[in-house]
Amino acid sequence: MSEAVIEVENLSKTYPDGTSAVKGISFTVRKGEIFGFLGPNGAGKTTSMRILGTLHHATGGSARILGLDVNTQGKEIRERIGFAMQEVGMDDLATAQEMLTLHAKLYGMNSKEAKAKAAELLSTFDLASDAKRRVVRFSGGMQRRLDLAVSLVHTPEVLFLDEPSTGLDPKSRSDLWRVLRKLRDEEGITILMSTHYMDEADALCDRIAIMNKGVIAAIDTPTNLKRSIGADRVRVTLSDGISAKQWAALQKTFRAGNVSQADGHIDIRVKDGASALVPALRILDDLGVQVRETKVLTPTLEDVFLQYTGASFADAEVKPADPKEKVRLSRKEKKAAKEAASSAKPSVEFSEVVA
Numbered sequence: 001m002s003e004a005v006i007e008v009e010n011l012s013k014t015y016p017d018g019t020s021a022v023k024g025i026s027f028t029v030r031k032g033e034i035f036g037f038l039g040p041n042g043a044g045k046t047t048s049m050r051i052l053g054t055l056h057h058a059t060g061g062s063a064r065i066l067g068l069d070v071n072t073q074g075k076e077i078r079e080r081i082g083f084a085m086q087e088v089g090m091d092d093l094a095t096a097q098e099m100l101t102l103h104a105k106l107y108g109m110n111s112k113e114a115k116a117k118a119a120e121l122l123s124t125f126d127l128a129s130d131a132k133r134r135v136v137r138f139s140g141g142m143q144r145r146l147d148l149a150v151s152l153v154h155t156p157e158v159l160f161l162d163e164p165s166t167g168l169d170p171k172s173r174s175d176l177w178r179v180l181r182k183l184r185d186e187e188g189i190t191i192l193m194s195t196h197y198m199d200e201a202d203a204l205c206d207r208i209a210i211m212n213k214g215v216i217a218a219i220d221t222p223t224n225l226k227r228s229i230g231a232d233r234v235r236v237t238l239s240d241g242i243s244a245k246q247w248a249a250l251q252k253t254f255r256a257g258n259v260s261q262a263d264g265h266i267d268i269r270v271k272d273g274a275s276a277l278v279p280a281l282r283i284l285d286d287l288g289v290q291v292r293e294t295k296v297l298t299p300t301l302e303d304v305f306l307q308y309t310g311a312s313f314a315d316a317e318v319k320p321a322d323p324k325e326k327v328r329l330s331r332k333e334k335k336a337a338k339e340a341a342s343s344a345k346p347s348v349e350f351s352e353v354v355a
């Protein structure tokens, strides 16, 4: 395992006004990882990053960056990290080239070195043709890229990026991802970033800490986080309704807890949606259930986020199946269903049942 670059132990921050922004978070980031803070507004992402970037003092716990203590070795840390903040602070009158050259000189480079560094970064960030334009005329995406370039002037080993892609269009976003991956893969730079975008966290981050109300609710790789909240689902939209007899048989075959129905569709929880789809359809066919449409639903980071933070997304496409959702049967129907369940046994055995 590669070396630990960011080590955080029970870190907390209460602002002077009494706001408890970070309440004891612990995690480790290893060299060459892209580590993401994913969380809603006010979760404590910026506060945590500011502490790790030595811009704020923690009020509890400890943190080490590259083995250096954030509380006592701020200066040494600042020389070896780069920081691109949420609110972009740019000198509007300067050109991109001037800005980069100035920063390079601030880090002790002579004019020639500074110019060379500026040229290199302008080219990395696709800004070479805009080098002589005033930053004030830059689009949001160009400013973001320049901001990132500035944070890389002194070739940092660790990069802190607070919401690097907020306000970028899809093309600029994927360009940014490409650059960040390149920094990780080719320069071995360790990146700690925050984001509101779940697709970004999923696509870009090696590991994610889901933050909510000052604590880390979950921490793992995107894949493991998605796995942790449960199974895939086969969603079957019905042409007509489903009889009590058919429903009872379905419950028996898939186990009652694994099937639910709502809004004209049935959800079947399965281990692996792709391999369960065809056998599940065969069973439905066997039972004479008329199917209009099928799809496989795999847990997304949105589901993970919802589960761990309780935050709701109005546009959340997939909602967790509601266990309370049941068909209501009269006593007569129940009896019929019971009988039906014992007689209606599909010829195909279903082996994809979730335990």
Ligand SMILES: Nc1ncnc2c1ncn2[C@@H]1O[C@H](COP(=O)(O)OP(=O)(O)OP(=O)(O)O)[C@@H](O)[C@H]1O
Pocket (backbone or CB within 6 Å): 015, 016, 017, 019, 020, 021, 039, 040, 041, 042, 043, 044, 045, 046, 047, 048, 086
């Ligand atoms: N300087 C400050 N003084 C007092 N409270 C603050 C200060 N900065 C942030 N807070 C509070 O601390 C909490 C965490 O804020 P923080 O900015 O760290 O959240 P965040 O996760 O970055 O949110 P966002 O996604 O909106 O950027 C919030 O309740 C915020 O109001």
Ligand SMILES: [Mg+2]
Pocket (backbone or CB within 6 Å): 045, 046, 047, 086, 162
């Ligand atoms: Mg923030």
